[in-house]
Amino acid sequence: MSSLTHKIPSYFKVKIDQDLCKKCKRCTTHCSYGVLSFNGEKIVSDDDKCVACNRCVAMCPGKAIRIIENDSYLPPHGNYTRRIRNIIWRQSGDGGVLLSATGNDRPIRVIFDDLLLDACQVTNPSIDPLRETIETKIFFGRKPQKLEFNYNIETPDDISLKTDFSPNFEIDMPIMIGHMSLGSISYNAVMAIYQAVKELNILAGSGEGGLHKDFYEYGPNIITEIASGRFGVDINYLQNAAGIEIKIGQGAKPGHGGHLPGEKVNSLISQTRMIPKGSDALSPYPHHDIYSIEDLAQLIAALKEATRYKVPIGVKIAAVHNSAPIAVGIARGGADFISIDGFRGGTGAAPRIIRDHAGIPIELAIAAVDERLRQENLRDQITLVAGGSVRYSADLIKAIALGADVCMVGMPVLIAMGCRVCQQCFRGLCSWGIATQQEYLVRRLDIDVARNRIINLFHSWNEELKEVLGAMGIDSVESLRSNRDRLRYIGPNPRIAEILGVKHAGE
Amino acid sequence: MSNNNKIEINAISDENPLDYKTLNEVIHRALSQGKTKIVLNNVCGQRFIGASLQGNIELIINGLPGNDLGIFMDGPRIVVNGNCEDQAGNTMNDGTIIIHGDCGDVIGLSARGGKIYVKKDVGYRVGIHIKEYEHKHPVLIIGGTAKDFLGEYMAGGIIIVLGLKINDDGSVEESNHPICGNELGTGIHRGKILLRTDENLEENLGIGAKLFEITESELKQIDPLLDEYCDAFSIPRELIDRKPFKVVKPISKRPFGGNYCGQIV
Numbered sequence: 001m002s003s004l005t006h007k008i009p010s011y012f013k014v015k016i017d018q019d020l021c022k023k024c025k026r027c028t029t030h031c032s033y034g035v036l037s038f039n040g041e042k043i044v045s046d047d048d049k050c051v052a053c054n055r056c057v058a059m060c061p062g063k064a065i066r067i068i069e070n071d072s073y074l075p076p077h078g079n080y081t082r083r084i085r086n087i088i089w090r091q092s093g094d095g096g097v098l099l100s101a102t103g104n105d106r107p108i109r110v111i112f113d114d115l116l117l118d119a120c121q122v123t124n125p126s127i128d129p130l131r132e133t134i135e136t137k138i139f140f141g142r143k144p145q146k147l148e149f150n151y152n153i154e155t156p157d158d159i160s161l162k163t164d165f166s167p168n169f170e171i172d173m174p175i176m177i178g179h180m181s182l183g184s185i186s187y188n189a190v191m192a193i194y195q196a197v198k199e200l201n202i203l204a205g206s207g208e209g210g211l212h213k214d215f216y217e218y219g220p221n222i223i224t225e226i227a228s229g230r231f232g233v234d235i236n237y238l239q240n241a242a243g244i245e246i247k248i249g250q251g252a253k254p255g256h257g258g259h260l261p262g263e264k265v266n267s268l269i270s271q272t273r274m275i276p277k278g279s280d281a282l283s284p285y286p287h288h289d290i291y292s293i294e295d296l297a298q299l300i301a302a303l304k305e306a307t308r309y310k311v312p313i314g315v316k317i318a319a320v321h322n323s324a325p326i327a328v329g330i331a332r333g334g335a336d337f338i339s340i341d342g343f344r345g346g347t348g349a350a351p352r353i354i355r356d357h358a359g360i361p362i363e364l365a366i367a368a369v370d371e372r373l374r375q376e377n378l379r380d381q382i383t384l385v386a387g388g389s390v391r392y393s394a395d396l397i398k399a400i401a402l403g404a405d406v407c408m409v410g411m412p413v414l415i416a417m418g419c420r421v422c423q424q425c426f427r428g429l430c431s432w433g434i435a436t437q438q439e440y441l442v443r444r445l446d447i448d449v450a451r452n453r454i455i456n457l458f459h460s461w462n463e464e465l466k467e468v469l470g471a472m473g474i475d476s477v478e479s480l481r482s483n484r485d486r487l488r489y490i491g492p493n494p495r496i497a498e499i500l501g502v503k504h505a506g507e
Numbered sequence: 508m509s510n511n512n513k514i515e516i517n518a519i520s521d522e523n524p525l526d527y528k529t530l531n532e533v534i535h536r537a538l539s540q541g542k543t544k545i546v547l548n549n550v551c552g553q554r555f556i557g558a559s560l561q562g563n564i565e566l567i568i569n570g571l572p573g574n575d576l577g578i579f580m581d582g583p584r585i586v587v588n589g590n591c592e593d594q595a596g597n598t599m600n601d602g603t604i605i606i607h608g609d610c611g612d613v614i615g616l617s618a619r620g621g622k623i624y625v626k627k628d629v630g631y632r633v634g635i636h637i638k639e640y641e642h643k644h645p646v647l648i649i650g651g652t653a654k655d656f657l658g659e660y661m662a663g664g665i666i667i668v669l670g671l672k673i674n675d676d677g678s679v680e681e682s683n684h685p686i687c688g689n690e691l692g693t694g695i696h697r698g699k700i701l702l703r704t705d706e707n708l709e710e711n712l713g714i715g716a717k718l719f720e721i722t723e724s725e726l727k728q729i730d731p732l733l734d735e736y737c738d739a740f741s742i743p744r745e746l747i748d749r750k751p752f753k754v755v756k757p758i759s760k761r762p763f764g765g766n767y768c769g770q771i772v
C-alpha cells in the first residue's frame with residue numbers, strides 16, 4: 001500500500017521546563033523514538049513520535065520533563081472517540097493491518113473486580129499465617145483418578161501399587177511467568193525472569209523462540225513451547241525442560257499465527273530459533289499436523305515418546321466461546337496440563353483488531369472449563385493453568401477460587417522490570433530494554449535489579465495469598481482451588497454470576 | 508557393521524501388533540544394549556517410530572510405519588521397505604529417511620535438516636515450513652508426484668519432484684499424474700522447489716512464489732543429490748536428465764512484510 005500522510009493530532013506533548021533544563025542532552029540519547037533533540041539552543045520535541053514511555057522523564061537529572069496528554073480539543077463525539085478516529089486516520093494513511101502490543105486496552109468491565117472474597121467469622125476459625133503453616137505449593141502434572149493395588153486376600157502381606165504415575169513436579173507458588181520468547185523480549189529480560197523463577201521455584205514459559213544455551217541451566221523451571229513454527233525445537237529444547245506446552249492459541253490473538261519481522265532476527269535470535277539471520281520468522285496460523293483433537297492427541301503422544309515419559313505435556317488454548325468442550329478433548333487426548341489464556345492476555349505483537357475484539361474473559365473460561373472437566377470426571381486429573389490478565393494477587397486468588405491450579409502472569413513481570421505499558425513492544429524500540437533486541441537499549445536493563453524486583457513481587461503475592469487463605473481458614477492453596485463458595489459477585493449482571501457458579505453478595 | 512550390533516524385532520506378538528509405546532520401548536532397550544542396526548519386521552501402523560533418536564544408528568522397517576516416523580530425529584538413518592503414512596520426518600533435525608513406496612501428507616513438516624527420499628508419490632502439504640539454518644539444509648526428493656500446497660511456508664532447504672513412476676520391478680517410466688497440485692510454494696520465503704517437468708506451472712503457483720528456469724549452479728547443486736537418490740533406489744541416472752527442471756523460488760524473504768503497520772496507542 002502507498003503511504004498517504006495526513007496530519008494526525010499527537011496524543012502526547014513533551015513539556016520541557018526550560019528553567020530547570022540543564023541542557024545535558026541526556027534525554028535526547030535516552031529517547032529511542034526520536035522525539036527529543038537539541039537545536040543548538042534548547043531541547044525541542046517532535047510530539048507526533050512520543051509514545052509516553054516516560055524514559056526521558058525518569059532520566060532527566062533536572063526533573064525538567066513532563067509528558068502530558070495533548071489537550072488541544074478535538075470536536076467532541078461520544079461515539080467517534082479519539083481512539084476510533086485515530087484508527088481510521090492511521091489506516092487510511094498506511095492501508096495495513098494495525099499492529100499492537102501488551103493486552104487488550106479497551107475499557108471493558110473486569111469481572112475479577114466484581115468478585116469479593118469470603119472470610120471467617122465466629123463459626124469457623126481463621127488461621128494466623130505468620131505463626132501457622134499455610135501451604136502454597138502445587139504439584140504440577142497429571143494425577144491418577146484413583147489408586148489401584150495388586151492385592152490378594154490369600155497373601156495379604158503381598159501388596160503393591162498397580163497404578164502408573166505420570167510425571168509431576170513441585171513448585172512453591174501457584175505462579176508461572178507466561179510465555180515470552182527471546183525475540184519478543186530481550187536477553188536481559190529473559191535472563192532476569194529465568195533467574196527469578198529458579199530462585200522462587202516457580203515456572204516460566206520459553207515462548208516460541210527456542211532456548212538459548214545460556215538458559216539450559218534454568219530448564220527445571222521452564223516450560224518450553226511447541227508452536228506452529230517449531231522454531232528452535234530440537235532434542236535439547238525438549239529434554240531440558242520441566243514440561244512442554246503445545247501452543248494452539250494465545251489470548252491476545254486467538255486463531256492467529258506469529259510473525260517476527262526479519263529485521264529483528266539478529267544473530268542471537270537466529271541461533272536460538274535456528275533460522276537464518278534477517279529472514280521473517282512466520283508461525284503458521286494452525287499447526288499443520290493438527291486439524292482435530294485426534295491429531296492433537298497424536299502430537300501429545302509424540303512428545304511423550306520423544307521425552308520418554310519424563311515430563312508433563314500440556315496444551316495452551318486461547319479462551320474462546322467453546323473452550324470448555326475443547327478442554328475436555330485436550331484432557332482426553334492425554335494432556336497432563338491445560339493452559340487457558342483470556343482475551344486480555346499479553347503479546348509482543350498482534351493485529352489490533354484481534355487483540356481488542358476476539359476471545360472471552362478468563363474468569364468465565366476458567367469457570368466453564370473447570371465445571372465441564374468436573375462433569376466429565378477429569379478435573380482432578382489435570383493441572384489447569386490460567387492467565388490473560390492476572391494483574392495482582394487479588395486476581396490470582398480469585399482465579400484459583402474459580403478453578404485454576406496455577407496462574408500465568410506476564411505484564412506485571414514486565415512492569416516490575418520497568419515497563420511503562422506504552423504498547424509499542426512490536427516496534428522493537430523499547431526504551432526500557434525489555435521489548436527490544438538493540439544492544440544499546442538491552443544494556444539499560446540491569447539483570448540483577450530486574451530479577452530481584454520479580455522475586456520481591458511474587459514474594460509479596462504469595463504472602464498476600466497466605467493472608468487471604470488464613471482469613472478464610474484454609475491451610476492449603478489446593479483447598480481454595482474451585483472453592484467458588486468463597487466468592488461473591490457484586491457486578492451488574494447476575495447472568496455472569498450464574499456462569500461463574502458464584503452466588504451474589506448477600507446470598 | 509558386525510552382526511553383534513544388529514537385532515531383529517518383530518512388531519507383532521501373538522498375531523497382535525505391539526502398540527507404539529511397547530515397540531518404541533523395545534527399540535530403546537536394544538539401543539541401550541549398544542545395538543546400532545535394528546530391523547523391525549511386520550510393522551503395521553505403529554506411530555512415532557524413531558522419535559527423537561540420535562546418533563549413528565540404522566532402522567530398517569519392513570512393513571508400514573504409522574504417522575510421525577522419525578519425529579524430532581537427530582542423525583539416524585531409517586529405511587522403509589514399503590509405504591509410509593503421514594508426517595514422516597516431522598521437525599527432524601538431522602538424519603536420512605528412505606521410503607521405498609508412497610507416502611502420505613505433510614511429509615517433512617518443519618524439518619530443519621536431514622534428507623527424505625521417497626520412491627513414489629506423496630500427498631498434500633509436503634515439505635511445509637522446512638527451514639534452513641547455518642550448515643543445515645533439509646532435502647526432500649520425491650520420485651513420483653505431489654499434491655497441493657507443496658513447500659508451503661518454506662523457509663529454506665530444497666524439494667525436488669521427479670515426476671517418475673518407479674515400479675517395484677526396478678523399471679522406470681514417466682508418471683502420468685500431474686507433477687504437483689495447486690498452491691505450489693505458497694508463502695515460501697527461502698529455499699527452492701525443483702520440479703522435473705516441461706509443463707507450464709504458472710497457474711499452480713501460490714502467493715509469494717515465482718517460477719524460474721534452472722541455472723547452471725543449481726544443476727550443479729542437485730547433481731550429487733540426484734546421484735544419491737538414484738543409488739538409494741537403484742535407478743539409472745540418465746532417465747532423470749531427459750527432462751528439464753523448473754524452479755520455484757520466493758519473490759521475497761519478507762513475503763508479508765508490507766501487510767502490517769504500526770500505531771501509537
Ligand code: SF4
Pocket residue numbers: 014030031032033034035036049050051052053054055056057067431
Ligand atoms: S523518551 Fe518516551 S516519553 Fe520521552 S519523549 Fe521519547 S517517547 Fe516520549
Ligand code: SF4
Pocket residue numbers: 053101102414418419420421422423424425426429430431432433434435
Ligand atoms: S515492554 Fe517496553 S515497549 Fe513494551 S509496553 Fe513495556 S515499556 Fe512499552
